[in-house]
Amino acid sequence: MLLGTVTKPHGIRGELKVRPVTEQPENIARYRHLYLAVSDQGRKMPCTNIQARVNGRTVILKLEECSTREQAEQLAGMRIWVASSDLPSIDGDQFYLHTLVGKQGWTVDGEIIGMVRALMSAGGQDILVLGEESKEYLIPVTRKFIVAIEEDRIVFDLPPGLLEINS
Known part of the structure; x- marks a missing residue:
């Protein structure tokens, strides 16, 4: 499931600014295993979420695999996904x-x-x-x-x- 898109680096330590597409962007922090890809059909690169926090209408995300601003710049435009199997279960009358x-x-x-x-x-x-x-x-x-x-x-x-x- 798509969570958002990396818009640009945040700071010098490899953090990413993310434009979320979820109704509850604070939930991004609960997913440890994330996947980055250029498009829906693109090969998804596995990443490890170290920390995510909401900052206004964006999420500041820190990935284990990204520790410098230069690496973060390379990820701008990438879409962030979570595996459907990692989503919490929902009630019978709800749906994703x-x-x-x-x-x-x-x-x-x-x-x-x-x-x-x-x-x-x-x-x-x-x-x-x-x-x-x-x-x-x-x-x-x-x-x-x-x-x-x-x-x-x-x-x-x-x-x-x-x-x-x-x-």
């Missing part, structure tokens, strides 16, 4: 957003919307990107739209016109 990617989207009327291809965050609202190559739909992640999350599909009860404004 990343688990929705790859599921087929359906309406309550039985219409196939398309595969969830990506997640976006827009002004504090998480958005699912669904569709096939010729059509793309943007659906806000909200409990009132999601009726069910099953093994391979998500069932939506969408307000009239939502799909039409996306096409």
Whole structure:
């Protein structure tokens, strides 16, 4: 699961400024094993989290493998991940957003919307990107739209016109 992106070095001892993408950036401190990669599909380099602290809207992260400003400069732009197996367990009616990617989207009327291809965050609202190559739909992640999350599909009860404004 993506935690954030390294924006730049912090200080001279190899600390990193991180722009978090999690709702609770302070939780980054709980993950000892992190992975850095340039992109979602890139090879992920394992790293060890020594310390993380929230500083305003950023996280200051210290990795065992990064002890100088020069090393930290090389990591700018890298994305920071945690293994799904390291995430805390959640209650039955909760879900991690990343688990929705790859599921087929359906309406309550039985219409196939398309595969969830990506997640976006827009002004504090998480958005699912669904569709096939010729059509793309943007659906806000909200409990009132999601009726069910099953093994391979998500069932939506969408307000009239939502799909039409996306096409």
